[in-house]
């Protein structure tokens with residue numbers, strides 16, 4: 001019996017040694033205990049604008065709402081900061097997190113700050129929008145917040161880029177849709193739609209150019225200031241080709257009633273004479289305005305085309321001119337692949353394959369009188385995937 005026991009013991013020891021060696025040889029860490037994967041953090045919210053200081057005599061932001069969304073596991077947590085601007089985050093799983101911090105400033109607080117009861121003012125975080133929470137980090141993170149007035153007045157409400165199903169490599173039916181989020185008439189004249197080539201933010205750890213969007217495809221709306229109004233709650237459809245694509249691709253969409261059309265006059269492109277053309281500011285390559293099917297980014301910007309800065313073989317648009325920007329990735333959890341600055345879009349929508357007819361549209365927040373679409377400047381939480389595009393309207 002004694003012998004049998006020692007044989008079993010030796011076998012067990014050898015087996016465990018073998019498995020440790022195997023995991024080391026294969027480069028696999030032994031599975032961590034759950035407790036090792038849980039981390040505790042303190043977030044401190046600090047206002048850079050001076051607004052909190054003028055109301056409460058301190059820069060720390062009290063009563064702010066912070067949402068943490070874990071990138072890989074999709075868990076979402078919501079917290080409220082205390083009177084010192086502190087949030088204690090306990091026992092969350094190690095992961096990369098998308099951080100959205102918001103503090104609505106009440107009209108009463110604005111009276112104290114400025115003497116006027118302004119509404120639609122809030123503080124939001126422009127930095128630390130993507131943080132990695134793991135045990136090896138320092139466990140104190142200061143999230144700086146800035147004052148902004150409302151949401152962007154004009155936003156990109158939908159991007160359809162994948163191409164229809166069942167028609168081979170047909171890809172001429174792409175479009176971008178713009179929405180007026182405000183209760184006022186605005187004007188599209190001269191606004192820019194640019195395809196992002198890259199920007200200052202490439203991956204989680206690489207910051208290159210902190211100030212500019214780089215683009216090789218820059219188009220503007222026509223008009224001299226007040227020629228192309230967009231009504232409150234109106235959707236504007238900008239089509240690659242403003243034709244009924246169902247004629248060539250039965251599962252595609254009718255874009256013959258688009259509001260604007262991208263027409264490349266130095267290429268064999270289609271021009272529907274009834275639809276006003278976007279003005280090509282710069283795009284050398286290709287036979288048409290083109291956005292990538294699975295992975296790309298677009299910005300809407302207010303910037304004079306004459307002031308664009310040349311750089312290498314493309315042009316620069318300052319971040320400060322960007323009204324809205326949306327990034328989509330084939331795998332939206334791979335934020336290390338992002339090309340759009342996280343201050344413009346903290347996350348990414350997407351997860352759409354080529355030639356599936358799927359589209360990306362903003363979520364609806366309210367539909368009382370006019371629609372309000374979600375705009376947290378974070379496409380990971382602002383957008384949903386549609387199985388059928390909804391050109392020029394909100395999906396049913």
Ligand SMILES: [Ca+2]
Nearest residue numbers: 240241262263
């Ligand atoms: Ca075209």
Ligand SMILES: [Ca+2]
Nearest residue numbers: 261271272275
């Ligand atoms: Ca046209």
Ligand SMILES: [Ca+2]
Nearest residue numbers: 158390393394
């Ligand atoms: Ca739509």
